[in-house]
Amino acid sequence: MAATPASDLDWPFFDEGHRVYAAQVRQWAQQQLPPLLEGAEDSLDAVYACVRRLVTELGRAGLLRVCVPAAYGGLREQLDVRGLSLARETLARASGLADFALAMQGLGSAPVSLFGTHAQKLALLPGVAEGRTVAAFALSEPDAGSDVAALACRATRVPGGWQLDGVKTWISNAGLADSYVVFARSGQAGTRGISAFIVPASTPGLDASERIPVIAPHPLGTLRLTACCVPDDALLGEEGQGFKIAMGTLDTFRTTVGAAALGFARRALDEALLRARSRRLFGRTLAEFQLTHMKLGEMALAIDASALMVYRAAWTKDVQRRRVTREASMAKLFATESAQQVIDAAVQLWGGLGVVQGVPVERLYREIRALRIYEGASEVLKLIIGAQALEAGG
Ligand SMILES: Cc1cc2nc3c(=O)[nH]c(=O)nc-3n(C[C@H](O)[C@H](O)[C@H](O)COP(=O)(O)OP(=O)(O)OC[C@H]3O[C@@H](n4cnc5c(N)ncnc54)[C@H](O)[C@@H]3O)c2cc1C
Structure with missing residues (x-):
């Protein structure tokens, strides 16, 4: 793999921290990545195992710190799109799965980084940054892809929390993630009736066993939520802010x-x-x-x-x-x-x-x-x- 031309990193968009971080990612991709990818495409099980391995090793190398804010083990005070982009560009140049592993740690935890309470951030983000916790973002449904406002998964108030019922599909890391951010309808039709919830994979009523095989295999599947109950403090932001x-x-x-x-x-x-x-x-x-x-x-x-x-x-x-x-x-x-x-x-x-x-x-x-x-x-x-x-x- 050829190095990213120095001229790109010299662009005024970047500071010294970006250059140092990009060099670390590049070195990791050249030296650590090849053995981690061995046998990855042998089967779908091997793909899942490889992504788990990649998350662990990216975390161990400190490279996932770009996915969370500094107060919770991250690199910068706020999520840094330049750092995330440099990491994705560099990893994608070497391996789609390595890019996927890092990207999903960011996407799956970003709703919490951007909108969570201190307690919610403390519970999730350090594990994401260290590669101990795999994250996922569950927005799409069979009848709500581009048309997000049509989503039908229901969130019903119950004593002490919420009950989630419905189907989310095309969910990256489904079946592998330790924690999902699930979007569900808690109120009126349209965009204002949607709320977001943090749902641990171990929650009773959450079935993430259905896989979707795609042309470039990576962990992807369907979530079925049946009387899946989460406590009040699983709600992200305010009701209706989903x-x-x-x-x-x-x-x-x-x-x-x-x-x-x-x-x-x-x-x-x-x-x-x-x-x-x-x-x-x-x-x-x-x-x-x-x-x-x-x-x-x-x-x-x-x-x-x-x-x-x-x-x-x-x-x-x-x-x-x-x-x-x-x-x-x-x-x-x-x-x-x-x-x-x-x-x-x-x-x-x-x-x-x-x-x-x-x-x-x-x-x-x-x-x-x-x-x-x-x-x-x-x-x-x-x-x-x-x-x-x-x-x-x-
Ligand atoms: C590999 C993969 C990974 C994914 N990972 C996740 C994930 O982690 N979490 C998650 O929530 N979702 C995920 N998704 C779902 C993804 O976000 C949806 O597939 C996407 O939003 C499109 O929705 P759809 O598949 O229902 O297609 P549709 O919404 O049915 O769109 C079909 C076609 O219609 C076109 N179209 C849409 N609106 C209009 C319009 N107004 N006018 C004309 N044409 C239009 C679209 O451009 C598209 O070409 C993933 C999908 C894939 C393929």
């Missing part, structure tokens, strides 16, 4: 999905260069043809433009401390769509070998696809950006 909590979390994490796509695209370019320099045809290397220069030029351009959009959004969130709905939507949309094209071009440059199972570009081709769907499908992001343009007048 939609705000979900959107506030995505406002932080959408940019990092773009960063993961950027890491995949960088790896695709690494692999394309490798192949172009070594493959001989018509008496020359593939790299000597002008058509190849053009293709590599397009790939490099898409990557740099994605990096600028990702780190512009991350910097804006961290430094200006405001909602970045527009910037994060643009970064995720542009970086994921561009990465899909860059990876497709890399597969093409590899020729027949590019579609052989287990070859890096084939793996990337499977890894990138879901990123254009989750945390805001591309079409939904275009609608958001368009609406924001109308509102802002440009």
